[in-house]
Amino acid sequence: MPTLPHQHTSNYVGRFAPSPSGPLHFGSLVTALGSYLQAKQSQGKWLVRIEDIDPPREVAGASEQILNTLAQHGLNWDDEPVFQSQRSALYRQKIAWLLEHNYTYFCDCTRAELAALAPKTLCCCATQSNFKKHAAIRFKNSKHIKTYFDEIQQEVSHRDSEVQFAIKRKDGLFAYQLAVVADDIAQGITQVVRGADLLHATFYQLALYQAFGHKPPSFAHLPLVLSPNGSKLSKQNHAPAIDNQQVELNLFHAMCFLGLSPPKSLQTTTVKEILNWGINAWQLSAVPPEVACNDNRIKALYSI
Numbered sequence: 001m002p003t004l005p006h007q008h009t010s011n012y013v014g015r016f017a018p019s020p021s022g023p024l025h026f027g028s029l030v031t032a033l034g035s036y037l038q039a040k041q042s043q044g045k046w047l048v049r050i051e052d053i054d055p056p057r058e059v060a061g062a063s064e065q066i067l068n069t070l071a072q073h074g075l076n077w078d079d080e081p082v083f084q085s086q087r088s089a090l091y092r093q094k095i096a097w098l099l100e101h102n103y104t105y106f107c108d109c110t111r112a113e114l115a116a117l118a119p120k121t122l123c124c125c126a127t128q129s130n131f132k133k134h135a136a137i138r139f140k141n142s143k144h145i146k147t148y149f150d151e152i153q154q155e156v157s158h159r160d161s162e163v164q165f166a167i168k169r170k171d172g173l174f175a176y177q178l179a180v181v182a183d184d185i186a187q188g189i190t191q192v193v194r195g196a197d198l199l200h201a202t203f204y205q206l207a208l209y210q211a212f213g214h215k216p217p218s219f220a221h222l223p224l225v226l227s228p229n230g231s232k233l234s235k236q237n238h239a240p241a242i243d244n245q246q247v248e249l250n251l252f253h254a255m256c257f258l259g260l261s262p263p264k265s266l267q268t269t270t271v272k273e274i275l276n277w278g279i280n281a282w283q284l285s286a287v288p289p290e291v292a293c294n295d296n297r298i299k300a301l302y303s304i
Contacts, residue, residue: 012044013190016070016077017180019051020062024069026254027195027225033254035193036075036275037282048077049185052169053084053174064131065241072244073251074271081188084179089166091174093135094182094212097168103211104139120163137168139177145206151162153196153289165204177201181208194222196290218228223290228295230248247271251278257287277285 017023018034024032039046048070050063067081091297098104107125117123125132126140141164147157167178184192199221211217242250249276250265255262266274 008239010043011190012039012042012195012261013047013188014039014042014044014047014114015047015184015187015189016047016075017049017051017183018066019054019193020059020066021054021057021214022059022062023065025241028066029073029194029242029250030076030225030254030257031195032070033073033251033278034220034258034287036267037258037278038191038193038220040275040279040286041282042191044052044190045078046075047079048191049082049084049183049187051084051176051179053176053179060127069242069244073242073247074275080166084183087179087183088161090182090186091168091179097137098167098211099137101211102140104137106130107138107164107172108132108133108135111232114164119160122163126164129244129300135169136166138164138171139208139211140164140202141204141207143210145210146201148202148206148219150199150202151191151218151284152223153199153221154200156199158200158269165209176205177204177208179213184217185212185214191218191220193220193222193266196224220284220287223259223288239295248274251275253282259283259288 012145014035016035018028018032027030031247036046037243048067050066052058052063063083065181070077103125105122105128107123110126111120114123122140124140125135143161144163145158147155165177166175168174183189202221206216248271252262252267255274255278260278262274262277262281265279
């Protein structure tokens with residue numbers, strides 16, 4: 001899919017970063033649309049990054065399906081999509097820097113052994129400087145960040161942040177926390193607009209920004225789309241794929257979910273007109289922090 005030209009008059013850079021563990025569902029579309037509208041109203045760039053660093057969870061062909069669904073919905077990215085599977089050299093460089101500056105250690109503890117540690121206690125591996133084969137590399141999270149401000153969720157607090165977390169796994173795969181920070185720095189991301197399921201992960205990412213001495217982007221965590229029983233709509237819960245045959249209706253419902261009030265006439269107009277309306281009407285301050293499963297916006301999704 002060729003990249004379409006856009007006019008950018010600000011330094012804003014946003015992104016949508018799905019994992020190819022399946023096709024996009026409605027919750028993913030909400031995140032993609034919210035990040036897109038925020039970038040476009042800010043007259044900035046909107047990037048797409050495929051976070052394909054966990055091969056056991058990937059579904060064959062999902063990356064192509066995701067990009068096709070975005071294009072079908074008029075969500076055209078600026079610059080070529082980035083694939084994390086092609087960025088190992090960057091991640092190794094970041095890990096080497098952290099190792100050199102004593103922010104990390106090799107750890108071969110099991111999850112059970114780590115869970116059994118006293119609160120705010122590092123395992124004994126942290127005192128051993130020698131390399132361990134088939135070990136995870138963990139970040140020493142000694143400077144706990146207890147709160148941060150989110151543009152939608154407001155002040156987010158976390159009292160008991162773990163004193164360590166993995167930046168490279170025992171199986172040799174790069175951990176999400178390290179890769180996402182390395183890429184957001186490299187791509188010059190100024191604001192991260194994503195789902196509220198990553199509120200907790202932000203504390204780890206802020207710790208890495210602090211270690212690298214790099215100013216973090218601002219964060220805006222969108223409300224999660226719930227199923228009628230109150231569980232998060234997700235690929236793991238077998239959420240149905242977006243129907244590319246009803247693009248206009250999908251965008252209409254996603255805008256309603258994000259706190260906009262599009263006129264019903266938009267359901268029968270063009271994708272370009274729907275998105276232009278959304279860009280002009282978009283207000284981050286109007287996005288609700290959460291949407292209850294009995295909310296009319298949720299009920300409408302399951303009546304189409």
